[in-house]
Amino acid sequence: MKTRDKILLSSLELFNERGERNVTTNHIAAHLAISPGNLYYHFRNKSDIIYEIFLEYEKLVDYYLDIPEDRPLTLDDMMFYLESVFDGLWSYRFFHRDLEHLLDGDRRLRQDYREFTDRCLDAISRIFEKMAEAGIIEPQSDELRSAMSLNVWLVITNWMAFLKTAHACEESANLTLTELKQGIYQVLTLEIPYLTAAYRERVLALREKYRPQLPEAREVELPVGKTVGWNAV
Amino acid sequence: MKTRDKILLSSLELFNERGERNVTTNHIAAHLAISPGNLYYHFRNKSDIIYEIFLEYEKLVDYYLDIPEDRPLTLDDMMFYLESVFDGLWSYRFFHRDLEHLLDGDRRLRQDYREFTDRCLDAISRIFEKMAEAGIIEPQSDELRSAMSLNVWLVITNWMAFLKTAHACEESANLTLTELKQGIYQVLTLEIPYLTAAYRERVLALREKYRPQLPEAREVELPVGKTVGWNAV
DNA sequence: GTATTATTAGAGTATATACTCTAGGTAGTC
DNA sequence: GACTACCTAGAGTATATACTCTAATAATAC
Structure with missing residues (x-):
């Protein structure tokens, strides 16, 4: 190499x-x-390295989020999108961690990232649209769909930060891809109320697969009687 | 002083x-x-300064999120919570910006912040519970309410980062409290499908007040014909 | 007044970080 | 074999940052 x-x-x-x-x-x-x-x-400098890495990341996500316009979407498609996006997030996980500082240090990156975000939001919105066409979710107004898409984006891009700050026990250390993908559970939570009767049960079943498991380590560490917090039922 | x-x-x-x-x-x-x-x-050091500031922040939010158990919640209460939380977020906005690094540099802070998050999530969940009791939203299962609360938390705590990275044009500079509070629009979006018929219209009207305005500066900067992205309708 | 404690100034230090500069090596081509 | 374009080493630099140390000054107690 x-x-x-x-x-x-x-x-x-x-x-x-x-x-x-x-x-x-x-x-x-x-x-x-x-x-x-x-x-x-x-x-030339550190920023250049970061910028090149961003270009790879961008390319990967753009590839994943290429939505076929010649056929309706299926549930499998939706799960593929979710899995892929979280895979990408994992592979380039440093990026969203220090995003603000990275953008402050590089104008090109700031501009490109903004366009990247816009493309992602459009893609998410388009996915919702096609899911409605496929009868998976109820159709929504453009306005609601946009706002929903933005919420999905916020959950996706910040799930890792949440895990690292609120969840991880020590030093925000070893996070696994499996834990990260529990974010899919949170994203699917957003969709629940819009699911059609025909698909509701199937999506809920898929969602169950990503339900966060109580981490043993944490329970042991907590004082007896304390709730487990975000994960409590 | x-x-x-x-x-x-x-x-x-x-x-x-x-x-x-x-x-x-x-x-x-x-x-x-x-x-x-x-x-x-x-x-003693910089971390100590940050820690003391966090304690203030924590105190403020805990005060805001003190939920009265002797009476039902009203819509006014809900809006007060939202407004207050965003006010707090604004006053201590540096905190969530570099959160991960701050926690990595101070064990006390990491521990305290985790407990703080847990308390906030419990408070959000409790607010939903009482809103259901008050007939503002439909009651939900404990599990769904927890997951919803977490999504609300993610949107609230990361709305500012979104504005600064995806939205702001130049140098992520001058963000205003008004812009920040457009996050309330996003939070209310999460509630929409759960609103009862009796309250739906009223909440939607409140939500409209926070709808993001298209920033003139940005439109000018964009190439003609390009969508405005997250805000497009 | 004197002793003690709390506060302040400001020069200084150890360490780190992004980056430079010069000199030299290597691989391929004619 | 010599020319060229690419690649690499490694010592070195300017700047910054968190923090220390000593000595002096103000406030308070007795």
Whole structure:
């Protein structure tokens, strides 16, 4: 593999593990056992590395969210979208973590990210529209669909932050893809009231698969008698 | 005012304006025209300052979310909760911005914040419960109510980040309280399908008051023909 | 007044971070 | 073999940041 690609790969890996804020260009170089000078031969600065990684992320999500216009959507499609989006979120999880700071440091990125968000919101809205056409959910007004889509976006993009801050016990350490995908449970919660009678039971069954499990570690840690909070029933 | 209080006040102000990451203890001291030594006489370190500010924030929100158990809830109550929570969010807006990093730097804060989140989620859930008792929304299962409350929390706490990243045009600069409160529109969107016939129209009317206005600046900046994205109808 | 305590100034330090610069190596081509 | 384009090493730098230390000053107690 070319050094340039190795730098991108290692950067992504370190960013995801430790957070962009805690990874310096020197760390990246050290991790690859190359010199800082070498790294800076391939990239003008740290922002450039981040920007290139964003372009990959963007490409991936755009690919996932390409909605077929020649056929109706199925439940399988919907689950594929959800699974894919959370996979993408996982692979580039450093990105939404320090988003605000990243955008403050790079105008291009800010502009591109805004357009990216707009595209995603349009895609979510379009998915809802086609789900209504397919009889999975009741049709909604454009306005409601837009607002709903935005709520879906907020839940999706911030589920990880919630896990890391409110949920994780120690040091926000080892989060798993499985835990992340419990966000699908939350997204499907948003859809429940709009489901048609024909599909309601099937979607609820799918949703059950993502229901968060009570983490043992946490229960042990809590004082006896205390509620488990967000997960309590 | 005592120097100690002045430090807390200035820190909050600077953190809110520039983000915690961009404000050093030296900045705070300079802003107050005191010496770094003086600042460190009053606080052991930067984390201590942040922690004290968090305690204030926590106290404020706990006060707002104190739910009266001796009478039913009204629509006015609900709007008061929403307005208050967003006011609090505004006053301490630096906090949710760099939350993850702040928690990584202070164990006490991590623990306290987790308990704070749990309390807030319980409060939201309790509000839904009492709104059902008051006939404003249809009653829901415990499980659904918990999941809903969590979604409400996600929307509330991340609405500002959305505005700053996806919405703001330049440098995520001047955000106003009014814009922030458009988050109420999003929260009420979550409630719509559960509203009872008796209250539906009234809540929808309240919601309209918070509907986001198309920002002129943004439309001008966009290429002709491009959709406005999250706000498009 | 004197002793004690609380407060403040301000120079200074250890560490880190993004990034530069020069010199040299390597691979392919004619 | 020499020319060229690409790649790499590694020491070095300017700046920043959180924090310390000492000495001086103000406030208070007795």
